[in-house]
Amino acid sequence: MKNGNKNVLTAVTEVEVHFYDVDAVNIVWHGNYVKYLENAREAFGTKFGFEYMEIYRNGYITPIVDLHIRYLNTVALGERLIVEIQYVPSKSAKLTYHYRIWRKTDRLPVAEATTVQLFMSKEGVFETSTPDFFRRWKQQWNQ
Amino acid sequence: MKNGNKNVLTAVTEVEVHFYDVDAVNIVWHGNYVKYLENAREAFGTKFGFEYMEIYRNGYITPIVDLHIRYLNTVALGERLIVEIQYVPSKSAKLTYHYRIWRKTDRLPVAEATTVQLFMSKEGVFETSTPDFFRRWKQQWNQ
Amino acid sequence: MKNGNKNVLTAVTEVEVHFYDVDAVNIVWHGNYVKYLENAREAFGTKFGFEYMEIYRNGYITPIVDLHIRYLNTVALGERLIVEIQYVPSKSAKLTYHYRIWRKTDRLPVAEATTVQLFMSKEGVFETSTPDFFRRWKQQWNQ
Amino acid sequence: MKNGNKNVLTAVTEVEVHFYDVDAVNIVWHGNYVKYLENAREAFGTKFGFEYMEIYRNGYITPIVDLHIRYLNTVALGERLIVEIQYVPSKSAKLTYHYRIWRKTDRLPVAEATTVQLFMSKEGVFETSTPDFFRRWKQQWNQ
Numbered sequence A, B, C, D: 001m002k003n004g005n006k007n008v009l010t011a012v013t014e015v016e017v018h019f020y021d022v023d024a025v026n027i028v029w030h031g032n033y034v035k036y037l038e039n040a041r042e043a044f045g046t047k048f049g050f051e052y053m054e055i056y057r058n059g060y061i062t063p064i065v066d067l068h069i070r071y072l073n074t075v076a077l078g079e080r081l082i083v084e085i086q087y088v089p090s091k092s093a094k095l096t097y098h099y100r101i102w103r104k105t106d107r108l109p110v111a112e113a114t115t116v117q118l119f120m121s122k123e124g125v126f127e128t129s130t131p132d133f134f135r136r137w138k139q140q141w142n143q
Helices: A030-048 A052-057 A132-140 B030-048 B052-057 B132-140 C030-048 C052-057 C132-140 D030-048 D052-057 D132-140
Strands: A010-016 A064-071 A080-088 A094-103 A109-118 B010-016 B064-071 B080-088 B094-103 B109-118 C010-016 C064-071 C080-088 C094-103 C109-118 D010-016 D064-071 D080-088 D094-103 D109-118
Touching: A010 A030, A030 A052, A030 A064, A030 A080, A030 A094, A030 A109, A030 B030, B010 B030, B030 B052, B030 B064, B030 B080, B030 B094, B030 B109, C010 C030, C030 C052, C030 C064, C030 C080, C030 C094, C030 C109, C030 D030, D010 D030, D030 D052, D030 D064, D030 D080, D030 D094, D030 D109
Parallel strands: none
Antiparallel strands: A010 A080, A064 A109, A064 B064, A080 A094, A094 A109, B010 B080, B064 B109, B080 B094, B094 B109, C010 C080, C064 C109, C064 D064, C080 C094, C094 C109, D010 D080, D064 D109, D080 D094, D094 D109
C-alpha cells in the first residue's frame, strides 16, 4: 500500500481472550489491551526487522511516552481479537503507531489506539535527533 | 478546595514498585500504570462513597471508554509513587478523572493521565442520561 | 492412549513469550507460568467439552486448591513454549491435572506442574460428592 | 524467636485486593497469590538486608525452582490480607521460605505456600556450593 510517496507499513496479530483476562463483570479488563498493543508492536518488529532486541543492540530502548486507547465495544471470555498496527511516518526522532482492534468472528470494532515512543540511550538520556540505525531503517522501507 | 462554584474532589493513594512490575530494562512496564490509576479510583470511591460495588448495587457498571497516559519519567524497582486523582465535573452521563503521578521521595513528575467512563446497565446497554443515584451523588458533593 | 483401562486425556497448547512476560533479568517471571497452565486447561476444556462456562452452567466453579510448579530451565524473550496437560483420573470429587512445559525449538524441558481443583457451588460451598455432570463426563471419556 | 539454636526469621506484609485482582466469579485469581509471595520476600529482604539488588550486587540472581501454594479460602474484592514469610534454614545452597496468608479482619486462613530458590550466576550457571556472601548473611543472623 502507498500513502502519498510512502509505503504504508502494517502488521496484524491475533489475540485469544483467556479466563485471567476478564474482570468481575466478565469483560476483558481494560488494562489488558496494553498487552495486545505490545503484541502488535512485536509482530511489526518481526515483519519489518525492527524488533526490540534489534533496537537494543543499536544502543537504544524506546519507552512509551504517550498511550491513548479508545474503547468501542466490550470483549468477552473466549473471543478472538485481531490487532492491526500501522506505522505513522514522522520527521522527528520518535515512533508513532496507530492500532485498530476488532473481533475476529464478525469484525466488530473493539478499540482504537495510538502510542508514541522516544529513543533513550541505555544511560537513560532521551535522543532528540534521529539515530542512524533508525534513519537507515526508514530509508529501507521508504518512510 | 473550590473550582468556581464547585468543590474540587481529589484523593491520593500510594504505590510501591515491586520486582514483578519492572521490565527487562529495569523500569516499570508502562502497562502497569493502568493499575495505579485504578488504585486511585478505588481510593476516590472509598473517600466519597462512590465505590465500584456501590455503583453496581445501583444497577450499573462503568466501563472505561477512553484512557490517555502521558509518561514523563521512568520509575525503578523499589521506588514509591503518589497517585492523585481529581474528579472532573461534567453535565453529561459520564465520569472523567484526571491523574497526576509523582515519585514520593522528591516529587519528580512521573505521569499524567485522563480516563473517561460511561454508565452501562448490567444488560450491556450504555446509559445516555444521568442515572438518578449519580445525580444525587453530584448534588451531595456540589458537583 | 490407554492407561490401564482408562484413556489418557491430554491436550496441547502453544505459548509465545512477550516483552511484558520477562523480568528485570530477562527471563520469564515465574508467576506467568500460572497463566500458561490456565491456557492449557482452556485447551483441554475445548477439546473434551469441559470448558469453564460449561461447568458454570452446571452450577459449579472449580477453584484451584493446590498449585505446584517445578521450574527446570529459564525462558527468554521471544521463545515459544509447548504446554501439555494431562487429566489425572480420581475417584473423588476433584480435578487433577499434570503439566509439562518445554521449549518448542529444541524440546528443552522448562517446567512441570500439578494443579488440583474442587467443585464449589455458586453459593461458595465445596461439593464433597461427585457432581452428576462430572460423573457423566467421566463415563463419556472412560475415566 | 528461637528454633533450636537458630533464630526464626520472619517478616510480614499487607496486601490490598484491587478490582484488577479478582476474576469472573469475583474472587482473587489464584495466580495473583504469586505476587503476594514476592511482596513478602521483598519485605523480608528489606528487614534482614537481603534485597534482590543486594544479592545481584554479589553476582547472583535467585530464580524460583519450586513453588507450592495450598489455597484454603477464597478472597473477595476490597479485603486486606496479611502475608507472613519465614526463612527455612538449610545447609545447602538454596533459599527456602514458608508463607502463611490470612484475612486481616478475622485472621481467616487464606493460603499456605513454600518457595525454593537456587543461586545462579549472571552467566546463567547454577551455584552448587554456598556463596560467600550468603554464608556471611547466615552467620550474621545465626542461621
